[in-house]
Amino acid sequence: MQHDAFFFIGVFVFIFLIWVATGGPTHPLAFTGPTLAEPGALGGGSYLSLPQAPFSIGNYNVALPGSSGGSSYSYSDNTPNAPGTSVGGVAFGPPSLYRGEVTLGGYVSGAGSDTQSEYLQIRVGSGANTPVDLSGWTIESEATGNAVVIPLGTETPTSGIVNAVQDIVLMPGEGAVVISGRSPIGASFRENKCIGYFSQFQQFSPPLPQICPTSSNELMSLYGGSYLRDGSCIDYTNKLSRCQAVLSPPVSLSGACQSFLIQYLNYNGCVEAHQKDPDFQENTWRIYLGRTDSMWRASHEEVKLLDKQGKTVDAFTY
Numbered sequence: 356m357q358h359d360a361f362f363f364i365g366v367f368v369f370i371f372l373i374w375v376a377t378g379g380p381t382h383p384l385a386f387t388g389p390t391l392a393e394p395g396a397l398g399g400g401s402y403l404s405l406p407q408a409p410f411s412i413g414n415y416n417v418a419l420p421g422s423s424g425g426s427s428y429s430y431s432d433n434t435p436n437a438p439g440t441s442v443g444g445v446a447f448g449p450p451s452l453y454r455g456e457v458t459l460g461g462y463v464s465g466a467g468s469d470t471q472s473e474y475l476q477i478r479v480g481s482g483a484n485t486p487v488d489l490s491g492w493t494i495e496s497e498a499t500g501n502a503v504v505i506p507l508g509t510e511t512p513t514s515g516i517v518n519a520v521q522d523i524v525l526m527p528g529e530g531a532v533v534i535s536g537r538s539p540i541g542a543s544f545r546e547n548k549c550i551g552y553f554s555q556f557q558q559f560s561p562p563l564p565q566i567c568p569t570s571s572n573e574l575m576s577l578y579g580g581s582y583l584r585d586g587s588c589i590d591y592t593n594k595l596s597r598c599q600a601v602l603s604p605p606v607s608l609s610g611a612c613q614s615f616l617i618q619y620l621n622y623n624g625c626v627e628a629h630q631k632d633p634d635f636q637e638n639t640w641r642i643y644l645g646r647t648d649s650m651w652r653a654s655h656e657e658v659k660l661l662d663k664q665g666k667t668v669d670a671f672t673y
Contacts, residue, residue: 447667447670448659448661448666448667448670449665449666449667450666450667451661451662451664451666451667451668452662452666453487453662453668454667454668454669455480456479456480456482456483456484456487457477457478457479457480457483457487457660457668457669458477458478458480458669459475459476459477459658459660459669459670459671460475460476460477460478461671462475462671462673463475463651463656463658463673464560464561465560466649466651466652466653466654466656466673467649467651467652467653467654468649468653469536469649470534470535470536470537470646470647470648470649470650471534471535471536471537471539471558471560472560473534473535473536473649473650473651474532474533474534474535474560474561475494475532475533475651475658476530476531476532476533477489477525477530477531477533477642477660478529478530478531479525479526479527479528479529479530480527480528481527481528482527483527483528484527485527486524486525486526486527487524487525488522488523488524489505489522489523489524489525489531489642490505490506490507490508490522490523490524491504491505491522491663492504492505492660492661492662492663492668493505493659493660493661493665494533494644494650494658494659494660494661495658495659495660495661496650496651496652496656496657496658496659497656497657497658497659497670498652498655498656498657499651499652499656501650501651503644503645503646503650505523505533505642505644506520506523506543506642506643506644506645507520507521507522507523507543508520508521508522508523508542508543508544508545508640508642509521509542509543509544509545510544510545510636511544511545511547511626511630511636512540512542512544513623513626514540514553514621514622514623515623517541518541518542518544520542520543523543523640523642525640526638528638529638529639529640530638530639530640531639531640531641531642532561532639532640532641532642533642533644534560534641534642534643534644535644535646535649535650535651536643536644536645536646536647537643537645537646537647538641538643538645539553539557539558539559540553540557542643543640543641543642543643544640544641545636545637545639545640545641546563546564546636546637546639546640546641547626547630547635547636547637548566548567548568548625548629548632548634548635548637549567549622549625549626549629549635550563550564550622550637551563551564551565551566551567551597551598552567552598552600552621552622552625553622554598555598555599555600559641564637565597565598566597566598566637567597567598567625568625568628568629569597570592570593570595570597570599570620571589571592571593573592573619573620573625573628574588574589574592574615577615577618577619577628578611578612578615579611579615580611585609585611585612587607587608587609587612588608588609588611588612588615591604591605591608591612591616592616595620599620600620600621600622601616601617601620601621602617602621604616604617654673656672656673657670657671657672658670658671658672658673
C-alpha cells in the first residue's frame with residue numbers, strides 16, 4: 356500500500372514538472388475555456404452602462420437636449436425644483452422666487468424689425484404678495500445671446516428737461532411694455548392721464564393712450580373767471596382733438612383764452628393741473644432697452660426674464 360502511494364505521488368510530481376517546463380500558467384491554453392456571450396449573441400440588446408455624472412457633490416450642471424449652443428445651467432442642491440423645466444426643448448434654468456408671480460406676455464410684437472416697434476410685455480399678477488422692483492433684472496435671448504439689464508425710469512416725466520430716475524417698481528396687477536429701442540422722451544416712464552400729449556410730436560409703439568382730459572372740460576375748470584362770456588374761446592376749444600397741445604393760439608382770441616390754451620393744453624400744463632388726481636397714474640410702464648439693432652429674431656427664439664440673481668422668472672419660445 357505504501358509502495359502504491361509513493362508511485363502515485365511520483366506520477367503527479369512528474370506531470371507537474373512537465374507542465375511547468377512547457378509554460379505553466381503563462382501558456383495560451385490557460386486562457387481558454389467557456390465564456391459568456393455578449394448581448395448580441397444572446398439575441399440582441401446592448402450593454403447596460405451607467406453614465407459618468409457631469410457633476411460633483413454640492414453643485415451640478417444640466418444641459419437639456421435642444422439648448423442653444425449646448426449651453427448648460429448650474430444649480431445648487433438647495434435650489435427649489437432643480438433642475439427646473441424646459442421651454443420648447445431648451446433649459447428653463449434655475450427658477451426664481453418670482454416664478455408664477457411675474458410673467459411674460461408670450462409674444463414679441465414686431466420681432467426682428469425696427470427697434471422702436473419691437474416690444475414685449477411683463478405683468479405682475481394681481482395675487483402677488485409684494486411690489487416687484489424690475490430694475491436690475493435681465494431680458495435675454497437664448498438664441499442670440501443678446502441680453503439687456505432693465506434700466507431705471509422716471510415715474511412722472513417732465514417735458515423739456517433731463518428727468519431724475521429711480522427703480523421701476525410694479526405693484527400687483529401692474530405691467531410694463533418693454534421696447535427694444537430708445538425712448539422718444541429720453542427715459543423709461545410710467546403712463547399717466549396726460550401722457551397722450553407726447554404723441555403729437557413723437558411716435559410711440561404701441562400707441563400711447565389718448566386719455567387726456569378733454570379741452571372743453573379743462574376750459575370749464577381752468578379758464579378762470581366766467582368762461583361762458585368768452586364764446587370765441589369756447590368755439591375754438593371745442594374743435595381741438597383730445598391730447599392736442601396748442602403752441603400758438605390765434606391772435607384773434609382773447610388774452611385770457613390764449614393764456615389758458617398755452618398754460619394748460621400741453622403735457623406739462625396737464626401734469627401741473629392733475630398730478631394730484633387719484634386716477635392720474637396709470638398701471639403701465641414703458642421700459643426702453645436703448646438698442647440700435649433688433650433684440651429678437653423673427654423666429655426660432657427663446658425669450659427669458661431673469662431676476663437680479665440670474666434666476667429665471669419666466670420664458671417662452673416662438
